[in-house]
Amino acid sequence: MISKVVGDNHKAIAITANLLIDSNGNKFGKSTGGGSLW
Secondary structure (H helix, E strand, O other), X not given: OHHHHHOOOXXXXXXXXXXXXXXXXXXXXXXXXXXXXX
């Protein structure tokens, strides 16, 4: 998809990270209804 948009001379880089969870296994984030993560 990137080569179609910007051409064949560009490379794509991706970074992934594990889901942030608390000690009970509940996820952090905006969708949890709790306070702000940051």
